[in-house]
Amino acid sequence: MTSTNVSSKSNFYFKSYKKERLMLWELIRINSKTYTRKLISIILFFLLWEFLCWIDFNFIINFVFVPTPVEVINAFIQFINDSPWVHFKASILRVIGGFISGSILGIFVGLLIGSSKILEDFLATPLELLRPIPAVAWIPLAILMFPDAESGMYYITFVGAFYPILISTQKAVENSLSDRLMIRVGQSLGANSFQLFKDIILPSSLPGISAGLVIGMGNAWFCLVTAEIIAGRFGIGYKTWESYVISEYPPIVMGMVLIGLMGAFSSFVVLKITDSFMPWRTISKDGI
Amino acid sequence: MNQNILSKTKGKVVIDNISISYSSRNEQIYALKDISATINPGEFVCILGPSGCGKSSLLNGIAGFVNPSNGKISLDNKEINKPSPEMGMVFQQYSLYPWKTVKENISFGPSINKKGNESPEEIALKFLDMIGLSKYANHYPNELSGGMQQRVGIARALANYPDVLLMDEPFGALDSQTRIIMQENLLKIWREFKITVVFVTHDIDEAVFLSDRILLMSTLPGKIKRDLKIDLPRPRDKETTDSKRFIELRQICHSLIREESIKAFEKQNHL
Numbered sequence: 001m002t003s004t005n006v007s008s009k010s011n012f013y014f015k016s017y018k019k020e021r022l023m024l025w026e027l028i029r030i031n032s033k034t035y036t037r038k039l040i041s042i043i044l045f046f047l048l049w050e051f052l053c054w055i056d057f058n059f060i061i062n063f064v065f066v067p068t069p070v071e072v073i074n075a076f077i078q079f080i081n082d083s084p085w086v087h088f089k090a091s092i093l094r095v096i097g098g099f100i101s102g103s104i105l106g107i108f109v110g111l112l113i114g115s116s117k118i119l120e121d122f123l124a125t126p127l128e129l130l131r132p133i134p135a136v137a138w139i140p141l142a143i144l145m146f147p148d149a150e151s152g153m154y155y156i157t158f159v160g161a162f163y164p165i166l167i168s169t170q171k172a173v174e175n176s177l178s179d180r181l182m183i184r185v186g187q188s189l190g191a192n193s194f195q196l197f198k199d200i201i202l203p204s205s206l207p208g209i210s211a212g213l214v215i216g217m218g219n220a221w222f223c224l225v226t227a228e229i230i231a232g233r234f235g236i237g238y239k240t241w242e243s244y245v246i247s248e249y250p251p252i253v254m255g256m257v258l259i260g261l262m263g264a265f266s267s268f269v270v271l272k273i274t275d276s277f278m279p280w281r282t283i284s285k286d287g288i
Numbered sequence: 289m290n291q292n293i294l295s296k297t298k299g300k301v302v303i304d305n306i307s308i309s310y311s312s313r314n315e316q317i318y319a320l321k322d323i324s325a326t327i328n329p330g331e332f333v334c335i336l337g338p339s340g341c342g343k344s345s346l347l348n349g350i351a352g353f354v355n356p357s358n359g360k361i362s363l364d365n366k367e368i369n370k371p372s373p374e375m376g377m378v379f380q381q382y383s384l385y386p387w388k389t390v391k392e393n394i395s396f397g398p399s400i401n402k403k404g405n406e407s408p409e410e411i412a413l414k415f416l417d418m419i420g421l422s423k424y425a426n427h428y429p430n431e432l433s434g435g436m437q438q439r440v441g442i443a444r445a446l447a448n449y450p451d452v453l454l455m456d457e458p459f460g461a462l463d464s465q466t467r468i469i470m471q472e473n474l475l476k477i478w479r480e481f482k483i484t485v486v487f488v489t490h491d492i493d494e495a496v497f498l499s500d501r502i503l504l505m506s507t508l509p510g511k512i513k514r515d516l517k518i519d520l521p522r523p524r525d526k527e528t529t530d531s532k533r534f535i536e537l538r539q540i541c542h543s544l545i546r547e548e549s550i551k552a553f554e555k556q557n558h559l
Contacts, residue, residue, distance in 0.1 A: 189397040190373030203387040
């Protein structure tokens with residue numbers, strides 16, 4: 001994401017020593033530059049892809065069988081004309097379900113492990129042993145353990161979302177706890193452990209938790225194809241897998257692109273929502 | 289300002305033969321050894337010494353962040369063994385909470401120690417007015433300059449109506465112009481509140497200008513080398529710093545400190 005920071009409304013009448021006042025037209029100018037750059041990058045990407053297919057590029061990577069962007073668009077049009085909503089709905093529900101349960105549990109357990117040594121000793125090891133297991137490896141157990149295919153699919157997207165959120169939360173809390181000054185300030189003002197946690201540890205951990213949520217959202221999509229292999233009749237991941245099984249190439253790429261788009265979009269939404277909880281931050285990149 | 293809460297009889301700090309030691313790499317290092325001092329209610333005392341003499345350790349001991357290995361420190365006859373809102377602390381680094389606005393930073397203390405019948409919000413606004421930053425109530429700390437942040441830090445420490453204000457080189461990071469203005473403002477606040485102030489610094493001019501008494505510290509292990517009374521008339525302003533007595537007192541501190549600095553420098557080389 002870009003940087004042009006327009007932090008608080010208050011900056012309009014307050015001029016700090018490090019920030020010049022940003023006029024509206026300047027904001028538009030700076031933003032339009034980054035939008036143009038982003039648009040150009042996407043066009044270049046598709047042109048390169050089309051070009052590599054067109055020359056039948058075949059050096060280490062083989063583009064001979066890769067469908068061109070135009071074929072993918074055609075597959076997409078066909079998909080849209082053919083009741084796409086059931087697939088979207090099925091996938092979106094699974095991702096949201098997995099993400100929300102993963103966030104709640106990941107943040108909760110992360111806060112506990114991050115702030116208590118005893119709980120860390122009891123919980124961290126088994127969780128850490130389960131963490132490296134890839135989503136695909138969970139398929140058989142998910143089928144055996146859950147009453148129906150649908151809940152197994154929720155479980156696999158949940159696994160994808162849970163771990164990055166858990167680890168980021170834990171590390172963010174530990175990092176906050178290592179800031180002795182912030183804690184001493186709270187103690188000298190008379191805060192008890194609960195108040196220290198609520199007013200100091202938690203807000204200072206928010207940036208880390210936010211990063212975990214953004215990665216977790218991406219991972220939930222990542223695991224969607226895997227989840228929808230379990231069973232299915234519906235879902236973007238299922239559609240992708242099915243096309244592979246019947247050797248129909250353009251819909252595979254279409255499924256990939258759709259998952260990429262929806263994953264990126266939902267991560268962006270998560271980022272914006274979490275950013276709105278942290279209005280105090282001013283981020284400047286490239287010295288802007 | 290709220291004279292019933294802030295009476296002159298409270299805020300007596302007694303340091304009774306304390307030592308503070310750290311274990312570092314299996315070695316017991318004494319930051320402070322056998323220190324005794326009494327700081328009277330309403331007194332402005334500076335702890336002056338070269339860096340590494342343990343003056344911050346002493347302040348952290350008084351604040352209750354560090355417990356002495358022997359001896360005890362007490363506030364109004366109550367032993368101090370943990371931080372308490374009776375003592376406000378202003379830190380060397382800018383230590384405002386970046387996620388709280390200026391107003392929320394100041395009202396945080398009052399909101400957790402309900403005391404008196406003012407609301408935390410009212411207290412915050414009153415102190416913002418006192419430090420002249422009412423306009424910035426809803427700004428975040430990173431929108432303020434260093435001097436402004438430190439003023440908010442002082443307001444935040446005072447907002448609990450403490451009996452003692454502890455200050456750990458609070459103006460060390462400021463430029464010299466700002467620092468002088470901050471010192472004058474601090475004296476004004478101190479006069480108004482009649483509060484005990486323990487102020488740590490390595491700046492001789494600062495110590496002489498501000499204090500009633502200077503506790504001059506020696507190094508390794510830290511001890512109080514001299515308890516120097518500063519008999520300059522109050523209120524003090526920039527004329528004070530030109531007076532003959534000011535220059536004399538500065539001279540005395542200077543020669544004592546110089547000895548210690550050289551000693552510390554050489555000892556550190558031999559460690």
